[in-house]
Amino acid sequence: MTLVVISMIIQRPHYLQKLIDCRHNGMIKVVTGIRRCGKSFLLFTLFSDWLKQQGISAQHIIQIDLEDRRNKALRNPDALLNFIDSKIKDESMHYVMIDEVQLVPEFEDVLNSYLKIPNVDVYATGSNARFLSKDVITTFRGRSFEIKVYPLSFREFFSVYQGNEKEAFDEFMTFGGMPQILSFENAELKSEYLKSLYTETYLRDIKDRYQIKNDEDMDNLLDFISSSIGSLTNPSKLANTFETVKKEKISRNTVCSYLEYICESFLAEKASRYDVKGKKYLDTPYKFYFTDLGLRNARLNFRQLEPSHMMENIIYNELRIRGFNVDVGVVPIVRRNIDGRQERVRLEIDFVCNKGSQKYYIQSAYQMLDESKIKQEEASLRNVDDSFKKIIVVADNIIVRRNEAGITTMGIYDFLLKANSLEL
Known part of the structure; x- marks a missing residue:
């Protein structure tokens, strides 16, 4: 090729x-x-x-x-x-x-x-x-x-793209970073290529390699996890979804095996949850992110193009390309509810990233339009006790800023296009 x-x-x-x-x-x-x-x-x-x-x-x-x-x-x-x-x-x-x-x-x-x-x-x-x-x-x-090796990063994609950053990002978010995509001139050809690649290469590869007899179950499972990128799930929940949505039963063990096959074929990756304060991993639930968003979108026939979830997937892939181990962070806290009673809650950090002695906490926030949204996105980061860097990435093209709590906010273009973005 x-x-x-x-x-x-x-x-x-x-x-x-x-x-x-x-x-x-x-x-x-x-x-x-x-x-x-x-x-x-x-x-x-x-x-x-x-x-x-x-x-x-x-x-x-x-x-x-x-x-x-x-x-x-x-x-x-x-x-x-x-x-x-x-x-x-x-x-x-x-x-x-x-x-x-x-x-x-x-x-x-x-x-x-x-x-x-x-x-x-x-x-x-x-x-x-x-x-x-x-x-x-x-x-x-x-x-x-x-x-x-992953599909093209946005920096690699943009290095040969004929257009501005926003146009490139919209294209990248929709059709992903498979290198051949850049050789097609219009959306229809890109769409057909990705659909064919998904069905004729990846699905067939998985089904043939693992001798899957019930094609429909694998297809439905891929639909479910494609529809829920950035959302917590587990095999039991997915098995229940089969029964609720498809009116058919599938065992938890079968779901576990199918998820393993999908990850082994590099189609998606699983991000486990990590208790930041307790410094331990939590068994379930966890999240799945697609190695290439274009393939995920093709699977859903380019429906469900939610920019917030897709940007989160892109940030996850960028961190993995940079060599980080990436987990979903959990920050347990005690706070008072509206009745004044104490309650235990778990706040979430989208990504806890580790590589050697390097560690970062990163939130993906497509938009932060008001103080309540800012407060919501910062809450988990403000409750982390250590001094490792904390970053919020937004879709807006903003000047990098840092607040009194040491939390850095930057735009998605700076994050993706600058090799040293985590140090800005």
Whole structure:
């Protein structure tokens, strides 16, 4: 797939730097992510071009696209091993790049075969998280390194978009960041592409891989979680929804399995709840966010385009792209109700973000039009006892400001387009 927009290549500097940094580290570099998000282009074009700029000859860059029908024979593990061996001609470093490696049975053995060969550096892409399960990681003997690739961030999207920030954001919120979207000229073509991608690639992939016999149940579950991004849910609640809305019963365990399949295929991610004061995780409920909003919107036939929930999903994805672990924050407090009696309540922080020693509390507030709304959005942040930075992101294009409680408020464009936005 060629990701060219008006004769411009979409650069992915964040991921390219990761590949550069982990060269020759003695580990298998596994590039994961949802299908069609640009993994192959990152590896076969951006990284390969960078290697050539460093003086690496094309003969020492071995590229194998296992989705290509012409390479079907190489889906046999022994044939793949023999082919790679045949391409290693001398003692210089060879860069082996295998696209969609999960199509090869026993691929772990093939990749592990090169761990002790000093002049072979191995990179592989895959679109299913299951092949990075604990069993597979054990098979790699702790010698694999995952680089997870998401669809385009808004900064990457805007870098080649022909229009202003607001137009770009409206487009991004509606059609998402799958790279191919930028090659279509009108909304109808974009819509049809996303619907086809959802049905013919992701749904079929999930149903075939996990041998799902009841297609309708999976379809209905995807409808339910697509309709409730940013809302708390759990398997029991979803099972009850089936009974209430669809007048049919489905077990909690089946719902759990289906949710796992959806996440393993990188279509959505689960955000758990974290008690900020008690410093512990809460079992349920939790939230689901879609890896790409365009796919979510296509699933709902571009209905339910609620900007507040969609902006929250975009902020979640941006934080994940930046490498943060992201949870839903819970702040338990005691306050007096309108009758003057004390009551225990749980306030919510949209996102608690952690990366090493870095920690941030972030609220997504599409609009804060009056003092009551400001007070509502700030309440949970004001009740956090620690000194980590607290940020509210609004849809308005405002000047970054900080109040007496140390809470920073910024516009969505600053948050998404400035790499250092969390430090503003």
